[in-house]
Amino acid sequence: MKAERASRPHRPEEPEEEAGKISVAKEVIATIAGLAAAEVPGVYSPKGDPLPHGSAVQRYVHTELLGGRVRIALSVGVSYGRVLPEVAQELQEKVKTEVERLTTLPVEAVDVEVVGIVEPEGRA
Amino acid sequence: MTLLLWLEALALLACAVLSGLGAGLYPPEVAVGERTASPLAVRVGLGALTAVFLAASGIVMALAVRRTGLQRALALSGPKGLILIAPRTVTQLVVGLLAEELGGTPFQVRLLSKGKALALRVSLRLPEEASIPSLAERLQDLLATEVARRTGLEVQEVQVLVHGATVRG
Numbered sequence: 001m002k003a004e005r006a007s008r009p010h011r012p013e014e015p016e017e018e019a020g021k022i023s024v025a026k027e028v029i030a031t032i033a034g035l036a037a038a039e040v041p042g043v044y045s046p047k048g049d050p051l052p053h054g055s056a057v058q059r060y061v062h063t064e065l066l067g068g069r070v071r072i073a074l075s076v077g078v079s080y081g082r083v084l085p086e087v088a089q090e091l092q093e094k095v096k097t098e099v100e101r102l103t104t105l106p107v108e109a110v111d112v113e114v115v116g117i118v119e120p121e122g123r124a
Numbered sequence: 125m126t127l128l129l130w131l132e133a134l135a136l137l138a139c140a141v142l143s144g145l146g147a148g149l150y151p152p153e154v155a156v157g158e159r160t161a162s163p164l165a166v167r168v169g170l171g172a173l174t175a176v177f178l179a180a181s182g183i184v185m186a187l188a189v190r191r192t193g194l195q196r197a198l199a200l201s202g203p204k205g206l207i208l209i210a211p212r213t214v215t216q217l218v219v220g221l222l223a224e225e226l227g228g229t230p231f232q233v234r235l236l237s238k239g240k241a242l243a244l245r246v247s248l249r250l251p252e253e254a255s256i257p258s259l260a261e262r263l264q265d266l267l268a269t270e271v272a273r274r275t276g277l278e279v280q281e282v283q284v285l286v287h288g289a290t291v292r293g
Contacts, residue, residue, distance in 0.1 A: 005203060063132040065195040071205075072205075078213075079218075080216075080220055082274075082276055083273065083274050083276075084207075084209060084213070084275050084276065085202075085207055085275070085276035088200075088202075088206070089202060089204070092202065092204035092205055092207075093204065094141065096204055099272060106273060109205035109206070110204055110207040111205040111207075111208065112205065112206070112207050112208070113208040113209075113210060114207070114208070114209045114210060114213050115210040115212065116212055116213055116216060117216035117217055117220065119214055119220075
């Protein structure tokens with residue numbers, strides 16, 4: 001069953017429940033990951049705006065389902081002055097925790113790409 | 125992006141091979157309507173085209189090699205996944221640090237890879253009344269320390285190139 005799911009990665013993921021099956025679509029996982037990312041201080045969209053809420057955040061989040069495990073890749077901007085690995089690790093932790101808590105799917109990895117530095121307002 | 129560069133380099137190389145083969149295998153005389161094309165002129169043309177394709181392929185391949193090296197130097201692996209720092213991010217960080225340090229002095233920044241580590245090349249005009257050794261040392265210390273601290277990347281070398289001086293009046 002799991003192998004079958006792994007060979008069809010575009011299908012909604014289905015954590016097994018005793019009373020039936022719960023399907024979680026990849027888009028939902030991406031939205032949860034994006035919302036979790038938006039809560040991390042210093043994290044912005046690659047364009048420098050705050051990360052959008054709702055499905056619009058999906059453009060910065062890529063999810064993969066492999067053998068019942070989730071792999072997430074995020075592209076973000078980080079504000080100037082922040083230590084990038086610290087922000088990225090906090091982001092990984094937050095996204096992994098939230099996705100696992102809300103979907104019960106195991107998260108294998110959260111890859112973070114910092115694609116730009118965001119200048120804080122008021123800095124010349 | 126890097127994959128696209130490699131594909132582009134390969135496509136240009138394939139074009140070079142094809143035009144080279146065309147030049148080599150071109151028949152001694154070909155009739156085009158009532159006229160005959162000079163085989164020598166066609167061969168020279170195809171040979172020139174081959175050279176252009178080869179040069180373009182070499183340039184794109186050099187870019188791809190440089191970018192692949194940089195990507196390796198800008199990746200950190202952690203327990204919860206990879207942390208990738210885009211070259212633009214490091215450049216922006218260096219520009220921010222130098223702008224704070226140098227004020228209005230114009231400068232240029234280039235990222236290079238040294239194995240799995242990062243090297244920075246900064247070229248600038250010497251600000252008024254500054255001495256080259258002390259300025260270079262100050263910038264090398266600042267960039268090596270701050271870039272490593274803020275990115276977690278290994279900065280192996282900071283090259284400072286002074287290409288002119290600002291003179292009052």
